[in-house]
Amino acid sequence: MIEVVTLGGRAELSERAVQDLAKRLRGRLLRSGDEGYDEARLLWNRAIDRRPALIVRCAGADDVRAAVGYAREHDLLVSVRGGGHNVTGHAVCEGGLMIDLSALKAARVDAARGRLIAGPGLTWGELDAATQRHGLATTGGIISTTGVAGLTLGGGHGWLMRKHGLACDNLTAIELVTADGALVRASAEENPELFWGVRGGGGNFGVVTTFEFGLHPLGTILAGLLLHPLSRGREILESYRDLAPTAPDELTVGILITTWFDGTPVMAVALCWSGSLDEGERVIAPLRGLGSPILDSVRPMTYGALQTMFDATNPPGAWYYKTGYLDGEAFGSDRFIDTLLEHCDFPTPSPLSRIFIEHLGGAMGRVPAGATAFVHRAAPFDLIVIAGGFPPEAAEANVRWARATTEAMRPFSSGAAYVNYLDADATAEAVRSAYGPAYTRLVALKDRYDPTNFFRLNQNIGPTPR
Ligand SMILES: Cc1cc2nc3c(=O)[nH]c(=O)nc-3n(C[C@H](O)[C@H](O)[C@H](O)COP(=O)(O)OP(=O)(O)OC[C@H]3O[C@@H](n4cnc5c(N)ncnc54)[C@H](O)[C@@H]3O)c2cc1C
Numbered sequence: 523m524i525e526v527v528t529l530g531g532r533a534e535l536s537e538r539a540v541q542d543l544a545k546r547l548r549g550r551l552l553r554s555g556d557e558g559y560d561e562a563r564l565l566w567n568r569a570i571d572r573r574p575a576l577i578v579r580c581a582g583a584d585d586v587r588a589a590v591g592y593a594r595e596h597d598l599l600v601s602v603r604g605g606g607h608n609v610t611g612h613a614v615c616e617g618g619l620m621i622d623l624s625a626l627k628a629a630r631v632d633a634a635r636g637r638l639i640a641g642p643g644l645t646w647g648e649l650d651a652a653t654q655r656h657g658l659a660t661t662g663g664i665i666s667t668t669g670v671a672g673l674t675l676g677g678g679h680g681w682l683m684r685k686h687g688l689a690c691d692n693l694t695a696i697e698l699v700t701a702d703g704a705l706v707r708a709s710a711e712e713n714p715e716l717f718w719g720v721r722g723g724g725g726n727f728g729v730v731t732t733f734e735f736g737l738h739p740l741g742t743i744l745a746g747l748l749l750h751p752l753s754r755g756r757e758i759l760e761s762y763r764d765l766a767p768t769a770p771d772e773l774t775v776g777i778l779i780t781t782w783f784d785g786t787p788v789m790a791v792a793l794c795w796s797g798s799l800d801e802g803e804r805v806i807a808p809l810r811g812l813g814s815p816i817l818d819s820v821r822p823m824t825y826g827a828l829q830t831m832f833d834a835t836n837p838p839g840a841w842y843y844k845t846g847y848l849d850g851e852a853f854g855s856d857r858f859i860d861t862l863l864e865h866c867d868f869p870t871p872s873p874l875s876r877i878f879i880e881h882l883g884g885a886m887g888r889v890p891a892g893a894t895a896f897v898h899r900a901a902p903f904d905l906i907v908i909a910g911g912f913p914p915e916a917a918e919a920n921v922r923w924a925r926a927t928t929e930a931m932r933p934f935s936s937g938a939a940y941v942n943y944l945d946a947d948a949t950a951e952a953v954r955s956a957y958g959p960a961y962t963r964l965v966a967l968k969d970r971y972d973p974t975n976f977f978r979l980n981q982n983i984g985p986t987p988r
Contacts, residue, residue, distance in 0.1 A: 523535065523536060523537070524537070524540055524553065524575055524576075525575065525617065526575040526576070526596070526598055526599075526617055526618060526619070527575070527598070527599045527615070527616060527617035527618045528596065528597040528598055528599065528618075529597050529598070529599055529974075529976075530597060532617070533596075533597070535575075535596060539596065540553070540576070542592075543576070543578070543588070543589075543592045546588040546592070547578060547580075547581070547585050547588055547589075548581040548582060548584065548585055549578065549579045549580045549581030549582075549585045549625065550578075550579045551576060551577070551578055551579075552576070552577040552578075552579060553575070553576060553577075554573060554575075558579070559577065562577045562579060562620075562622050562624070563577065563614050563620065564606075565603075565606040565607070565608075565611055565613055565614055566605075566606055566607045566608075566609075566667065566838045567608075567609045567610075567611055567838070567839075567841050568838050568839055569611075569839075569841070569917070570611030570614060572611065572614045572615060572616040573616060573617070574601070574614060574615050574616070574617065574618055574619060574620040575598075575617050575618060575619065576598075576618075576619045576620070577619075577620045577622050578619065578620070578621055578622060579622045579624070579625055580621060580622060580623055580625065580626060581625065581626075582626070582731075583697065583699060583705055583731040583732070586621060586623070586699045586729050586731055587699050587703050587705060589619060589621050590621070590699055590700075590701065590703045590729065590976075591703040592619070593618075593619045593976075594701070594702070594703065594976065598618050598619045599615050599617065599618030599619070599979070600615065600618055600619050600620075600621060600976065600977065600979070601613055601614055601615035601618065601619075601620045601621070601979045602620075602621045602623070602725050602729050602977070602979070602980075603620060603621065603622045603623060603624060604623055604624075604642050604643065604669040604670065604671025604672045605624070605643070605644075605645050605667070605668055605669015605670065605671060605672060605673075606624065606669060607645075607667065607668045607669050607672065607673075608669075608672050608942070609841045609842070609843050609945055609946070610944070610945060610946040610948075610981075611946060612946075612979045612980050612981075613672075613979075615979055621729055623641075623642040623643045623671065623729070623731075624643040625643055626641035626642050626643040626644075626731070627641050627643045627644050627648060628640070628641040629641065629644060629648065629649055629652035629653075631652055631653055631655070631656050631658065631737070633656040633658060633737075636658065636736060636737045636738070637694065637734060637735070637736060637737060638652070638653060638658075638660065638734065638735045638737055639732060639733075639734050640670055640732070640733045640734070640735060641731075641732070641733075642669075642670070642671040642729075642730055642731060642732070642733065643669075643671075644669070644670045644671075645666060645667055645668065645669055645670065646662035646663050646665070646666050646667075646668055646669075646670060646673070646680075646829060647666030647667060647826075647829060647830065649662060649670050650662060650666065650825060650826050650829055651826060653737055654740070654824065654825060654826050656737075657739055657740065657741060658737035658738060658739060658740060659682065659737065659738060659740035659825050660682070660686065660689065660692045660735045660736065660737050660738065661678060661680045661681075661682040661683050661686050661687060661688060661689045661691070661692055662678070662680045662681075662682075662689060662829070663678070663679070663680050663689075664679070664680055664681055664829075664832060665829065665830070665832045665833050665836050666826075666829045666830045666833055667833060667836070670689075670733065671725075671730060671733070672724075672725070672942065673689055673942060674689040674690050674693065674733060675690070675720055675721075675722075675723070675724050675725055675730065676690075676722065676724050676896075676940070676941045676942035676981075677689070677690050677721075677722050677896035677898075677940060677941065677942060678690050678691075678942075679880055679882070679904070679940065679942075681745075681774050681794040681796075681825075681828060681829075682738075682740075682774070682794070682796060683774065683882070683884070683885070683886045684769075684771045684772075684773070684774045684881065684882070684883060684884025684885055684886060684887075685738075685771045685772055685774075685796050685884060685885055686738050686885055687885045687886045687889060688886045688889075688896060689735075690720075690721035690722060690894055690896055691721070691885075691886065691889055691894065692735045692736045692737075693717075693720075693721060693733060693734065693735060693736075694709060694710075694734045694735065694736050695707060695708065695709035695712075695717070695732075695734040696708050696709075696717070696720055696730050696732060696733055696734065697730070697731050697732040698716070698720065698727065698728040698729060698730045698731065699728050699729045699731060700727070700728040700971055700972070701728060701971065701972040701974065701976040701977060705731070706728075708720065709734075715967060715970075716967065716971065718893075718894060718895055718963075718967075719895050719963075719964055719967040720895070721894035721895055721896060722894050722895030722896030722897065722941070722957075722960065723895040723957070723960070723964050723967070723983065724941060724942075724980050724981055724983075725977055725980045726964070726968055726972065726977055726980055726982065726983045727967060727968065727971045727972060727977070728971060728972070728977065729977075740796060740825055742799065742822045742823065742824065743794055743795060743796050743822070743823060743824070743825055743828060744793075744794075744795040744799055744802040744803065744806070744820065744821070744822055744823075745793060745794040745795065745820065745821075745823055745827075745828040745831075746792075746793070746818070746819035746820035746821055746823070746828075746831070747778075747790045747791070747792050747793075747817060747818075747819045747820070747831070748790060748791040748793075748809060748810065748812070748815045748817075748818055748820060749782075749788055749789075749790040749815050749816045749817040749818075749819075750788065750789050750790070750791075750812065750813070750815050750816060751786060751787070751788060751789075751816065752779065752786075752787035752788055752789050752863075752868055754789065754812065754813065755779070755789045755859075755862075755863050756859060756863060757812060757813075758777070758789050758791065758812055759777070759789075759859045759862065759863075760859065761808055761809060761812060762775070762777055762791070762809075763853065763854055763859075764808070765808055765809065766881050766903075767850070767854070767883070767902060769805065769881075770797065770805060771884035771885055772795055772796050772797030772801075772802070772805075773793065773794070773795050773797075773802070773805055773806070773881075774793065774794045774796075774881050774884075775791060775792070775793040775794075775806075775809070775881050776791075776792045776793075776878055776879055776880050776881050777789065777790070777791060777792075777877075777878070777879040778790040778791075778792055778876060778877070778878050778879075779862070779866075779868065779876060779877040779878075780870055780873060780875065780876035780877070781868070781869040781870045781872070781873045781875070781876075782816070782873065783873055785869060786816075786869070787868035787869040787870075788816065791809050792832075793806060793809070793820065794828055796825075799822055806820070819831070835873075835874070837874075839874065839910050839911070841908065841909065841910045842908070842909040842910075842917075842920070842921050842924055842945055843906065843907075843908055843943050843944070843945045844906070844907040844908075844924055844925070844927075844928040844943075844945070845904060845905065845906045845907070845939050845940055845943035845944070846904070846905055846928075846931075846932070846935035846936070846937070846938070846939050847882075847898055847901035847903070847904050847905075847935065847936045847938045847939065847940070848879075848901065848902065848903040848904065848905050848934055848935060848936065849934060849935065849936045850901075850902045850903075852933065852934040852935075853902065853903050853934060855934075858934050861930055861931065861933075861934070862877070862931070865930040866926075866927045866930055866931070867923060867926065867927070870920070870923055871911065871916065871919040871920045871923050872909075872910060872911040872916055872919075872920050874908075874909075874910030874911055874920070875908060875909045875910055875911065875920045875923055875924065876907075876908050877905065877906070877907055877908075877927065878905075878906045878908065879903055879904070879905055879906075880903060880904040880905075880906065881903060882901050882902055882903055882904060883902050886899065887899050887900065887901075887902075891959070892960075895957070895960045895963075895964055896960075897957070897958040897959055897960045898938050898940065898958065901936060901938065904940060904943075905931055905934070905935070906943060907924045907927045907928050907931070908924065909921045909923060909924035937955065938955060938956070938958055939952065939955065939956045940956065941953070941956040941957065941981050944956055944981055948981065953981045953982065956981065957983065961983070964983045965983055965984070965985065965986060968983045968984070968985045969985045969986050972985065973985050973988070
């Protein structure tokens with residue numbers, strides 16, 4: 523007998539029942555002790571250490587349907603793993619059945635139509651490699667190891683969002699296995715309400731087995747980091763607030779404040795220009811004219827080179843996230859700069875802890891708020907406070923730093939947050955406010971596609987109680 527967690531509590535499955543599932547699959551069924559089991563349950567956030575009773579390593583949509591059907595028959599708790607990168611660890615369950623999509627890495631590019639059909643196990647690095655071979659790209663995250671699936675379903679901030687919209691804005695269709703095991707397609711023409719909901723509503727409505735994206739031509743970009751000592755922070759932030767709010771869509775430029783590996787507190791301007799190189803040099807000249815940086819890595823490069831530039835500073839580890847969209851007026855004030863520089867405590871306890879100001883607006887901001895379930899279109903900037911430390915014992919000091927920093931910066935927040943940046947201890951109220959004005963419509967969609975809350979390990983949209 524194998525002990526499992528059901529939606530109602532603990533139960534046991536007979537060996538025969540387990541073999542019955544194995545027979546239905548093209549992919550592998552893994553249990554504790556099987557080769558590959560520990561690797562499959564490990565996530566990017568190594569602080570998460572859960573042991574599913576069953577892991578279905580899916581080989582295709584039929585396996586997803588079989589896993590969903592089986593979990594339903596046996597009332598099992600289910601988690602869904604795409605790239606395994608979400609800090610909450612919702613992708614892996616304790617004792618239940620984990621639907622592992624990480625082997626589904628198909629990436630078929632139709633260069634003539636500017637379209638991509640992508641599997642849900644791809645990382646952005648893998649997807650970008652496939653599209654860049656054809657001189658094409660779509661908006662992905664700012665590092666290469668994040669999963670395509672979770673990032674896109676929550677919205678998808680990235681280097682190209684100001685030019686081409688969020689990752690979810692570039693979706694043209696999806697295929698999804700619903701809680702009752704049906705495989706449905708959603709696009710602007712087919713099941714349009716579901717298509718609205720999966721663009722920002724996360725994994726609440728089913729398991730996406732195929733993503734179809736629109737692609738855009740993208741050749742050499744101008745990108746990199748200008749790293750200065752934090753003592754030059756005021757000058758940099760003043761120049762940034764003059765330039766960033768009115769910058770052309772081709773420029774996405776963020777501010778990173780952290781500790782360099784030698785212990786020096788630093789501020790970096792991180793930028794991506796995706797237009798003509800000459801014009802880019804002209805637009806970023808005020809940022810380049812801020813005196814000699816410790817490091818200037820800004821140069822013409824491939825998009826793939828930019829996407830992997832920050833991988834080394836985002837290694838798997840114990841992490842904590844706090845985020846909030848910034849209020850435009852508060853962001854422009856001297857008080858914002860004073861608070862950031864005078865009331866946030868630098869150096870951070872670890873070089874992995876940092877503040878990142880994301881530059882939003884442009885094309886992503888022009889999508890009408892009701893067009894997708896991602897609703898925070900008017901926010902000009904997002905402030906992310908990240909704590910990370912090795913060894914795990916260092917985590918406490920870093921989390922303390924992140925909490926104090928979040929508190930200091932709270933007066934500048936609009937009160938809204940991005941659902942993909944919420945951490946595991948987000949309250950129901952915080953989750954609700956991350957879905958914002960879309961929440962009521964999302965609950966109606968949940969009632970229709972998942973009335974028993976079968977897909978509950980996520981930033982959950984609870985169905986209406988019956
Ligand atoms: C270092 C780091 C950098 C990041 N950078 C960015 C960034 O630049 N931009 C940005 O927008 N976000 C970023 N994120 C956040 C990221 O968007 C989320 O963590 C996202 O959930 C990761 O997707 P995943 O597939 O890897 O996640 P997973 O952990 O595999 O899944 C997270 C959740 O998504 C759902 N899910 C996953 N796959 C599917 C599927 N196929 N069908 C249905 N539901 C599914 C499930 O509910 C699952 O619990 C970053 C995170 C980290 C840790």
